[in-house]
Amino acid sequence: SGRHSHSHHDRRSVTSKGLSLDASQLPSHAHMHRGLPSSLKQEKGSALSAPFSSGYSSAKAALLQPIPPQICSACDDLCQPLKSKPGHGLLNFRDRYVFAGHLVYALLRGRPVVVLGKSESAVSAMVQTLSVFVPGHSSNHQILGWFSKPLNITHLARLKLVGLKRGPGNVIPRSVRSYVSIFDYDASTLTTPPYKGNHVNSIVRRQNKWKDDRSYLAHVHSVFLEMASKAFLFFHNFCLNSPNLTRSDDKSQPKEGLQSRATKVGFLARIGVVDCDVAIIEVIVVQVVKKER
Numbered sequence: 001s002g003r004h005s006h007s008h009h010d011r012r013s014v015t016s017k018g019l020s021l022d023a024s025q026l027p028s029h030a031h032m033h034r035g036l037p038s039s040l041k042q043e044k045g046s047a048l049s050a051p052f053s054s055g056y057s058s059a060k061a062a063l064l065q066p067i068p069p070q071i072c073s074a075c076d077d078l079c080q081p082l083k084s085k086p087g088h089g090l091l092n093f094r095d096r097y098v099f100a101g102h103l104v105y106a107l108l109r110g111r112p113v114v115v116l117g118k119s120e121s122a123v124s125a126m127v128q129t130l131s132v133f134v135p136g137h138s139s140n141h142q143i144l145g146w147f148s149k150p151l152n153i154t155h156l157a158r159l160k161l162v163g164l165k166r167g168p169g170n171v172i173p174r175s176v177r178s179y180v181s182i183f184d185y186d187a188s189t190l191t192t193p194p195y196k197g198n199h200v201n202s203i204v205r206r207q208n209k210w211k212d213d214r215s216y217l218a219h220v221h222s223v224f225l226e227m228a229s230k231a232f233l234f235f236h237n238f239c240l241n242s243p244n245l246t247r248s249d250d251k252s253q254p255k256e257g258l259q260s261r262a263t264k265v266g267f268l269a270r271i272g273v274v275d276c277d278v279a280i281i282e283v284i285v286v287q288v289v290k291k292e293r
Contacts, residue, residue: 085128086128086129086131086132087129087131087132087213087217087220088125088128088129088213089125089126089128089129089213090129090132090213090216090217090220091210091212091213091216093126093129093130094203094204094206094216095206097188097190099190099192100204101195101200101201101203101204102190102192102193102194102195103130103181103183103190103192104133104195104200104203104204105192105193105195105197105200105276105280106181106192106193107130107133107134107160107161108133108135108200108280108283109276109279109280109283110135110160110283111160111179111180111181111192111193112156112159112160112161112162112179112180112181113130113160113161113162113180113181113182113183113192114151114162114163114164114172114180114181114182114183115127115130115161115162115163115164115183115185116164116166116172116182116183116184116185116186117163117164117165117166117184117185117186118165118166118186119185120146120163120165122185123145123146123163123164123165123185124145124146124163126163126183126185127143127144127145127146127161127162127163128145130161131143131161132217132220134160134161135160135283135284135287136287136290136291141158142158142159142160142161143159143160143161143162144159144161144162144163145163146163146165147162147163147164147165148165148167148170149170150169150170150171150173151164151170151172151173151176152173152176153173153175153176153179156176156179156180166186177191181193195276196275196276197274197275197276197277197280198272198274198275198277199223199226199227199273199277199280200276200277200280202223203219203220203223227277227280227281227284228284230268230271230272230273230281231281231284231285231288233271234267234268234271234273234281234285235285235288235289237267238264238267239285264278265278268281
């Protein structure tokens, strides 16, 4: 998520119109933005209730009836029709937008992304496509397909991906722009910190040819699995043995020292996590810790 952006030199604009995406013109490293104040905790589950029955015994039996657990996994997205699932239209998104990797990186690292446009159906469909990259995307309160009111800084405490209606009275305030990545759907432009690394490139590499969304999404999930495995190693082999180590964007905790930072980067480099991928792995670890609490 984004840094206190009083300094505008930390922000980069990556567009498909007007600016070339030649690798030589991109900066040698992506600027890591420090995050917003701590976000609201995710709501845990929803209430389940059994239908009312006539008679005390029937009601008592219904209440005592065990509720089978509902287990969802990434396989559900692959084995069911994709039209109503996160990731529908993902292959078209990769092939259409040259900045796809930079947008995917913003989502994976937990930076709020605003999809700006006039058409509710088009913007909502794009939000559904991109929602597969939101860490913990099963928590629907982090994603809003269409929002027609002005966006303010308080919305960023919980929203990670939002479709925003374009209008003369619905301009994104400068205070909000500092913290979000803006995908202008109508103009096909993106304003976001650039990406440099390996894992996202393996997701959006156009040399990989896929027959349809389902096969491409299976590849995306394989990359997710690889990142999750490395996050597991990082958490159990490094974080648990470094009690004084804290994330640099957690303002409620003291910042890690230069030596701790160098040690962390060195450990991650040994397992193939470098550059911007470090921030992604840290976000995955934070999501796991939140769910275990």
